[in-house]
Amino acid sequence: MLEIKKIYHYYGKAKALEEISLKIEEKALDAVIGPNGAGKSTLLRVISGLEEPDRGKIEFLGERIDKLKAHKITKKGISHCPERRRLFFDMSVADNLKMGAYPVKNKEVYKAMKNFVYELFPRLNERRKQRAGTLSGGEQQMLAIARALMSKPKLLLLDEPSLGLAPKIKKRIFDVIEKIKQEGTTTLLVEQDAVLAMDIAENIHLLEEGKIEMRGTKKELEKEPRIKQVYLGI
Amino acid sequence: MIVDIMNMLFNGTLTGAVYALIAMGYSLVYGVGGIMNLSHGAYFMLTGYLLLWMLQTPFFIGLEWLTVVFALIIITVIGGLTFLLLVKPLQDSHVAVVIVTFGLAFLLEQVVLISPSGTEVWSIGQLRLFQGYTMVFGYPIVHQYVFLIVMSIVIVLLFALFINKSKLGKSIRAVSQDREAAGLMGINASRILLYTVMISALLAGLAAFLYLPGASLDGPSMGWGYLLNSFAVVILGGMGSLIGSVAGAFIVGYTISFTNVFVPYGPSWAHLVPIIIIIVILLIRPQGLFGKKELR
Amino acid sequence: MLNLKIVKEKMNEFPSYLKSWVKTFTGSLTIFCLLILFVMPFLSANQSFTHVFLRQFSLAMIFAIFAASWDLLTGISGQISFGHAIFFGISGYICAYLIKYQSFPIWISIIISTVVAVFFGLAIGFPLLRLKGPYLALGTLAMSLILLKLFLMGSLADWLFGSEGISALPGLAATPVIEYFILFIFMILTFVILIQISKSKFGTILKSIRDDEVGSDASGINTTKYKIYAFMLSSFFAGLAGGFYALYIGAVNPTGNFGTVLSFFAILMASLGGLATISGAALGAFFFIFLEYALIEIGVVEIGNLAIDFGLYKFAIFAVILIVIIRFAEHGILKPLLERLKDLWDLLLGR
Numbered sequence: 001m002l003e004i005k006k007i008y009h010y011y012g013k014a015k016a017l018e019e020i021s022l023k024i025e026e027k028a029l030d031a032v033i034g035p036n037g038a039g040k041s042t043l044l045r046v047i048s049g050l051e052e053p054d055r056g057k058i059e060f061l062g063e064r065i066d067k068l069k070a071h072k073i074t075k076k077g078i079s080h081c082p083e084r085r086r087l088f089f090d091m092s093v094a095d096n097l098k099m100g101a102y103p104v105k106n107k108e109v110y111k112a113m114k115n116f117v118y119e120l121f122p123r124l125n126e127r128r129k130q131r132a133g134t135l136s137g138g139e140q141q142m143l144a145i146a147r148a149l150m151s152k153p154k155l156l157l158l159d160e161p162s163l164g165l166a167p168k169i170k171k172r173i174f175d176v177i178e179k180i181k182q183e184g185t186t187t188l189l190v191e192q193d194a195v196l197a198m199d200i201a202e203n204i205h206l207l208e209e210g211k212i213e214m215r216g217t218k219k220e221l222e223k224e225p226r227i228k229q230v231y232l233g234i
Numbered sequence: 235m236i237v238d239i240m241n242m243l244f245n246g247t248l249t250g251a252v253y254a255l256i257a258m259g260y261s262l263v264y265g266v267g268g269i270m271n272l273s274h275g276a277y278f279m280l281t282g283y284l285l286l287w288m289l290q291t292p293f294f295i296g297l298e299w300l301t302v303v304f305a306l307i308i309i310t311v312i313g314g315l316t317f318l319l320l321v322k323p324l325q326d327s328h329v330a331v332v333i334v335t336f337g338l339a340f341l342l343e344q345v346v347l348i349s350p351s352g353t354e355v356w357s358i359g360q361l362r363l364f365q366g367y368t369m370v371f372g373y374p375i376v377h378q379y380v381f382l383i384v385m386s387i388v389i390v391l392l393f394a395l396f397i398n399k400s401k402l403g404k405s406i407r408a409v410s411q412d413r414e415a416a417g418l419m420g421i422n423a424s425r426i427l428l429y430t431v432m433i434s435a436l437l438a439g440l441a442a443f444l445y446l447p448g449a450s451l452d453g454p455s456m457g458w459g460y461l462l463n464s465f466a467v468v469i470l471g472g473m474g475s476l477i478g479s480v481a482g483a484f485i486v487g488y489t490i491s492f493t494n495v496f497v498p499y500g501p502s503w504a505h506l507v508p509i510i511i512i513i514v515i516l517l518i519r520p521q522g523l524f525g526k527k528e529l530r
Numbered sequence: 531m532l533n534l535k536i537v538k539e540k541m542n543e544f545p546s547y548l549k550s551w552v553k554t555f556t557g558s559l560t561i562f563c564l565l566i567l568f569v570m571p572f573l574s575a576n577q578s579f580t581h582v583f584l585r586q587f588s589l590a591m592i593f594a595i596f597a598a599s600w601d602l603l604t605g606i607s608g609q610i611s612f613g614h615a616i617f618f619g620i621s622g623y624i625c626a627y628l629i630k631y632q633s634f635p636i637w638i639s640i641i642i643s644t645v646v647a648v649f650f651g652l653a654i655g656f657p658l659l660r661l662k663g664p665y666l667a668l669g670t671l672a673m674s675l676i677l678l679k680l681f682l683m684g685s686l687a688d689w690l691f692g693s694e695g696i697s698a699l700p701g702l703a704a705t706p707v708i709e710y711f712i713l714f715i716f717m718i719l720t721f722v723i724l725i726q727i728s729k730s731k732f733g734t735i736l737k738s739i740r741d742d743e744v745g746s747d748a749s750g751i752n753t754t755k756y757k758i759y760a761f762m763l764s765s766f767f768a769g770l771a772g773g774f775y776a777l778y779i780g781a782v783n784p785t786g787n788f789g790t791v792l793s794f795f796a797i798l799m800a801s802l803g804g805l806a807t808i809s810g811a812a813l814g815a816f817f818f819i820f821l822e823y824a825l826i827e828i829g830v831v832e833i834g835n836l837a838i839d840f841g842l843y844k845f846a847i848f849a850v851i852l853i854v855i856i857r858f859a860e861h862g863i864l865k866p867l868l869e870r871l872k873d874l875w876d877l878l879l880g881r
Contacts, residue, residue, distance in 0.1 A: 074420035086415035103420040270664035341849035502686040
């Protein structure tokens with residue numbers, strides 16, 4: 001579905017991504033793990049068009065998208081739930097969702113998606129008239145995911161959904177991510193919390209200093225001593 | 235005494251109503267795109283002259299109201315072109331945007347100045363919807379100005395409704411809050427900015443159409459004065475805040491009219507009002523009365 | 531603290547520095563241009579030549595000082611000023627007032643008026659420097675518009691000589707040739723000082739504030755202090771130019787000395803030459819004065835049925851030039867052109 005071929009990206013002279021290749025199959029749930037500053041967020045930003053890669057190709061459903069602007073890529077069916085949520089804090093929950101559904105022209109589809117996300121996160125339904133800025137951290141993360149789902153994406157990019165959340169709420173968010181996957185949305189998850197990510201992802205990619213160092217299923221990676229030591233803390 | 239008070243109140247409301255329209259768009263453009271458009275005052279001035287030129291054309295005799303439609307369309311298009319041709323390519327540099335819009339304001343002023351009607355004072359009184367006045371407590375309340383105040387309030391309300399309720403209005407707010415996130419929603423921020431600049435030009439044009447028929451065209455340099463006062467209004471109200479611009483407009487309006495009426499040598503001091511407001515606000519509350527963010 | 535030893539060393543190095551500078555492309559070109567400017571008054575004994583051309587060159591020199599002062603503040607330090615006419619005009623008015631009504635000698639008047647301009651720089655800079663970027667541009671523009679209005683209209687204007695201003699001032703010097711040389715010397719001094727400043731540690735600090743104010747602040751630079759210095763320094767030279775201008779014209783009036791047009795001129799000239807180059811301001815000023823003169827000389831041109839008066843359209847043409855330069859060549863046109871020439875020069879010399 002998504003195919004990344006030898007992507008390079010620089011911030012000025014600093015290298016952020018180096019020869020990244022990645023393939024995501026339809027209906028898969030992939031995770032990219034790695035330490036802070038490894039380039040995980042940059043990878044998502046490059047896919048969703050917030051940054052243009054300096055070299056390399058990205059294909060989505062057989063079409064090149066690496067030169068497109070972010071808003072065009074969203075319309076092609078990739079939805080990016082960015083780091084630190086980036087909600088429209090002065091707008092209500094309902095209006096945030098409405099903005100999420102910006103590309104959706106069909107009213108029926110919009111209603112169906114709204115029902116879907118409210119079912120996924122009943123809390124948001126209770127607070128739909130509240131300003132997004134007044135929500136708790138966990139609720140804000142739910143809203144960010146819900147907003148990204150509103151455009152009915154074919155591919156969902158999630159950036160650090162667990163950031164700054166209590167363990168209990170983290171767990172709840174990850175349950176929802178699994179559920180979204182089961183509903184058939186292809187997902188690429190970027191996560192620092194390797195334990196959580198490896199629990200739900202089918203394929204795991206380890207990104208370190210801008211390079212993919214290792215990849216495989218949970219079972220394969222669990223055998224690697226380095227992963228055990230550094231990321232799983234066993 | 236009561237005449238003076240009436241004078242102050244009425245003129246203050248009038249000035250406030252005009253500046254609410256001009257400053258609202260100016261502030262919106264800054265709030266949404268960080269664009270300081272120095273040609274905003276020139277849009278107001280140019281609309282007045284566009285109306286004058288069309289009224290002088292034989293074609294429009296008997297079709298005076300068509301001139302209003304045309305003038306508003308033209309000024310909206312000029313606003314759009316300003317954005318597409320000058321501002322959008324230079325958006326990354328604040329310095330370049332202000333210099334280029336300053337150049338445009340200057341150009342528009344010069345174009346009007348070298349036109350045959352550039353150097354005299356003109357009236358476009360044909361477009362007055364209401365004639366005459368009513369004496370209230372010994373002060374003449376000009377009907378056209380009452381119409382202006384009512385229309386200004388209506389436009390402000392409609393505009394607030396548009397920004398808060400319509401999909402385009404909501405997208406404008408989304409872009410102003412987080413441009414990058416808005417892009418991720420599939421919103422084309424550039425296009426939203428284009429619409430915003432066009433809307434702001436339209437609002438300046440509307441202000442000119444409502445105000446100038448009851449006043450006069452004092453020459454092409456009048457645009458600078460309107461730009462300056464709008465700047466004071468948005469600094470006072472807080473850049474990017476709509477309530478702020480409206481409240482700021484009336485505060486500035488009353489301050490100017492109060493100075494005019496009650497302060498010795500008032501008309502001279504009234505010129506100083508905007509700059510005093512700007513400096514005082516900057517010293518005590520740089521984000522303005524209703525602004526959230528500090529000035530960038 | 532002034533370190534005398536370093537100053538002494540610099541003084542000793544100076545001749546050799548000058549020698550090596552003259553050998554460079556910019557050095558030899560500058561010397562060449564200055565020589566031309568120097569011998570020009572002697573080229574012709576023709577009266578009308580000295581009157582028309584020398585006067586134009588003198589004007590260009592005044593504007594070169596003015597534009598360079600703007601470039602120091604906006605180009606080098608990044609503090610956009612759209613109200614440079616304030617310092618220019620205030621100084622001109624003070625100078626004219628002192629000479630006409632207090633019978634002060636010309637040079638004392640110029641010194642006092644320049645100092646007053648610096649005080650204005652301080653007084654305006656202090657509150658307005660809370661504004662950043664485009665806000666500062668508008669704030670300074672607001673200041674100049676208000677001063678213009680105060681001098682032009684209302685009851686205060688009567689105290690300030692009204693729209694007529696002050697006229698019938700003595701000239702800067704007895705003859706245009708002497709005036710020319712006085713301005714020539716002051717222009718050279720101004721540029722030597724401003725270019726040295728921009729290359730000095732002080733200049734580096736100003737540039738770092740321009741490029742990253744937050745970063746400079748964080749690295750311990752008192753940015754407000756330096757910005758105020760830049761404001762004062764810039765108003766000093768703008769004031770100097772303003773005083774000269776008043777005497778050059780022989781009169782001051784609100785639109786002529788405070789008009790938005792003057793700030794616009796400074797911006798246009800510096801942008802023509804290339805922002806943040808200082809020397810570009812001189813190139814821009816000479817080019818600008820030449821262009822203005824040419825447009826007036828061309829006068830009315832008939833194309834088919836259309837009669838275009840270039841003299842009348844000159845301001846509109848300048849505005850278009852400014853817009854086009856900023857839009858398509860943000861680094862100006864004259865300075866980059868020289869760089870190209872330099873490459874050619876190096877190629878020819880086989881360097």
